[in-house]
Amino acid sequence: MNVLDTIQTTLSNNTKTEVYRNILIFLQDSTPLKCYSGGSFYLFLQNFFLSFGFPDVATFISLLPPKRESELLNTISTSELSQFLNQPDVVSNNTDICIIFSNYNNTPSFLENVCSHLNFKCEVTSMGESVLLTVCISVHLQEDVPDDVRRIILPCVWPLALSSNRRSEVDLWFNVRLRSYLRFLTKDLISFNKVQNSSCLAFQKLVSFMGKNFTYTGSDFGQPDVYAVIRSYLGAESAARCYNPTDPDLNSTSWFVNYISTFVIFITLDDFKGFVNISQVNVFLEDKANLELFNNAAIPQDVTDYYILQLYEFYPSFGLIMLPGSLLCSPDIPSSLFASLNEADTMAILDKLKRFCNSTENPERSAALASNIKVITAQTFADLGSASSGLTNSQILSVPPEVLVSSLSILGSVNTWGQDQASNIIHSIISSGFQINSSASLASLGTLIIGVPSKSINSISASEALRASKNPMLVSNMLEAPKVVQEIFVKKIISVDSSPAKVVQNVPDALATEIPPSLLVFSEGTANITVINKKTWTADQSTMFFPTLAEADFDTEQLSPFVLQGFTCGTVKKMTKPKISQLIHACRPRKGRAKVELKEPQLTCMYNLIRGDLSQNFTDYPSDMLLYLDSENVQKANCRSYFSALGATDFSVASSILNKGPKKFREARDCLGISGVSLSRDNVEVLGNMVCTLDRSDIENSDPLILEKLKACKDLSASQVAAMETLLLSGKTQYGAVNSWDQQTLQGLGTLPLYLTRNIWTHFTATTTKRFLKGFMPELRKQKTEKKKLKTLFSELAPTVAKRGAGCSEGNITQVTVSDPSFPFGYNQLQFELCLDVPILKDNLHSICQKVDDDGYQRIILNKLNQAFPSGVPDQEVQMLASVSRSATLDDISKWNITELDTLAALMKPEDGTWETAQSKAIITKYLKASGNSLDSSELNIIDSNLCSLDTSTLQTITADSMRNTKHLDVASCSTEQKRVLYEISNTSFSVHRDNPINYYNLVKGYLGGAPRADIAALSRQNISMDVDTFRSLDINVITNLTVANVQGLMGENLRDLKLFENDTVVQIWVNLQLQSDLDTLGLGLITTRADPTVPTATNSTEPQGNTNGSNTTPATTAIPSQCEHTLLSLNHFQIFSSSLNQEHCKWTVFV
Incomplete structure (x- = not known):
């Protein structure tokens, strides 16, 4: 060789x-x-x-x-x-x-690769040992293996590194031996299968390396993958894995830092609880390194809150000063700790809160911190910042007005003022000579504008109001002010130029809802759709300008939901069929876009207009319209897609008499092949919102997914709630067994806790419930949840047995207590009365009244308020009563001062509940007795449906001008006489619009219940397409005298709705008065019970003067049987609708 x-x-x-x-x-x-x-x-x-x-x-x-x-x-x-x-x-x-x-x-x-293993002789020179190291490294770089080989070697030696169990050895593996290899780690090498048997020290080192040294660019995994491995490794044991207090290598209390490190941002609350059991967690909570680790805004809020909760459970006196950064933001720090600080520490904490928690609101914390301050200066407000809203009214009133004025820039930036606090500040500065008479002075108030009285806004000149309206920040703040203040502000702007085009141009987009509908009647060619389309509108407003779309060139797809809600059969009269179809298509559900809110008459109108040209692509239509499709409109092959689209429908939009829920469910069962009693997950998914109409047995026998669907329901019946609770208690839902329930369970249920009964609440501790309510109650109030629902919720939460005692045992109610969003949870009625002192009530009236919904508690407030003001409750306090006012007796009301428009407005807020007729009448009458007060347009808008509590003599004082400048008033509950008075006034008010029947009809339709037959008959000749709701609201004596031709002329495109509502009492009355031959001319299939006349009529009725379209056929004159006469003469038309008359003896036809 x-x-x-x-x-x-x-x-x-x-x-x-x-x-x-x-x-x-x-x-x-x-x-x-x-x-x-x-x-x-x-x-x-x-x-x-x-x-x-x-x-x-x-x-x-x-x-x-x-x-x-x-x-x-x-x-x-x-x-x-x-x-x-x-x-x-x-x-x-x-x-x-x-x-x-x-x-x-x-x-x-x-x-x-140490030097002794290389074919190189290393010598120590006179320069020292560092030269040896330099020489060896240079050789190492020459002799080391290439990257592709390193990549292949790593899997071979990786188990050796993971199995090492001495710290020095682990350090050698990660710091020396594999230093140039670790960058080749793969998802497989760090998988749980590979690392599950790693030594604790090796795993600790791996976590540290992956968090601080590894570069993820180019790798086949990311940080979430690493955390998934950490979760599996640490979750493999019931206690904190790798913690051993007797082992020097494993006894570190910095456990979270050692084994989770920077990957803590991926931790969930379930993970946290799974890693460390409750009996062991206290060991790690106080550790400074752990505290610093959790001082990270990227960590889920519920995790840091739980950490803080446990910290103070185990260490109640843990110092706030020792909490790092963002951990101070947790709402679970006991407010008593903030309240116990001295003034110096208070300022230090305030400084940290500003730096780390500026975006978080905690009224309880603010109140506690503010309570530590004795003397309030301009510097105090600067230090408090947003926590200034924690000051009591007594503290605010103690501040010199000049200090308040000099601090307006700070005070006006606080977003959490109560109405009472802002009002006190404004009253104080006004009393010192501060004038609110210009755009600049109004803007300087910032968020305090919510406390400005309407009379101050009214004193501003129109030109200054217009100038103020150009300030976006001022407008934003104005949106938080009481509605009456917004309305007066808009009135001022309108007074500059009341032409519709100028009104729309001048009034800010977000405040456009305050424009009276009568000012939105545009003359031809003056409506600027681009400007209109940017604004917020009510349906009544949109209806007024919607017809102008017929003459405009626009892209229907770009129309806002606020504009589209003006669609009616009357407002589209002059539009082509293609344009009508485009408008209906534009109302379909669209991702990232608000739903177009349409009422039942609008939906049936849409269906009637396109029913002959429907496609099978059901998502092309407004989802709520799909409720009214007949089964023959849906091809069998497409029925599943139909019900999937129908699942987005709000079933509450349909009148109860139509029974749409059960009918559609029967159709869905047939379509989906549901033959048994249970609903599968797929069935529930397809049904969507239809589950809101299901009965108890259907819900109980459904897949647990139905709970998620029930969250979207606007309301739940008692039987539906019982079914929901049965499912929850079964333990077979995603919320697990009853003994595993916690705050997360309640949060996961979304809105459903609003309906829960004691059957469920008893499975949660008072502490858990209180913590949950702190977040849940503000959300419910923000959504303006019905007061009756809040009352029911509180009654289910309240203790069943009141604790008896000699005095207050739950703790005196203070400003801090009241600031707790869960207040008054924890106080039974007796304790509430014993623990609430009159001075505290006076100082916190607004906050207390905003939170107390139970009738019994509200009576306590009213009784104490009478004690506080024995000579009469001032206007400003009456304005703060909110829903508490609805528990007042006539005697209470007699002690109230109601002289200001703001007081009347505060008392008439619909979200605070309905008034009894006597109460409402007493309040309005008391207001009208005050000098200078009358039923002007502002008062009418405020009073709205409560007008029906007034005598007709009082209603007759309303001027045509006042009526013209109102929004549409709800007078449905008024008597026939009251409606007649209001109709006469409105008829005069809007007579100027008679040249345009659609505009005139849209302005007066709410008052047509008081119109005489002659006026209704006249409307039947004007092609207005009256909707069935308005038809049913007409005077019963008018309805019974309308002919088939009258009704056909009145309803126009809405005529088919007579068939839809044929089971409605009013419709039945009218139908049964007609001859079958006349009804047949409508082609609707309506059937009358009236027999053909068999006796000659004594006289023939004739049409009222001017009616040329009516039928000549009128009901035959028939004597009323003696057994009916007494009964019928004693009934008014309200009783007719509710009475169950014996049909055999008292036929409606005989009665008429």
């Missing part, structure tokens, strides 16, 4: 290959290694192959006798192994190289 090697350069490649092949054959002889006599096996092979090549790893392994693998491999030095692995293409099979390292005893040394 030596001879051949000397002539190697002269040989052809084929010859060289043949020489190499023959060397292999020789070495693989039946007597293996017959020439090997010891020493380095690598050198042995080198001496054989010389310049003719060298085996790759796979061939190299094949030359090792299986029983001598370990022996021969360990004859190779680390330097030789490095030379071997540095050959080009040395590795062809990844698994072969692992055979080397699994048998090689010097793997750690090879990986360390």
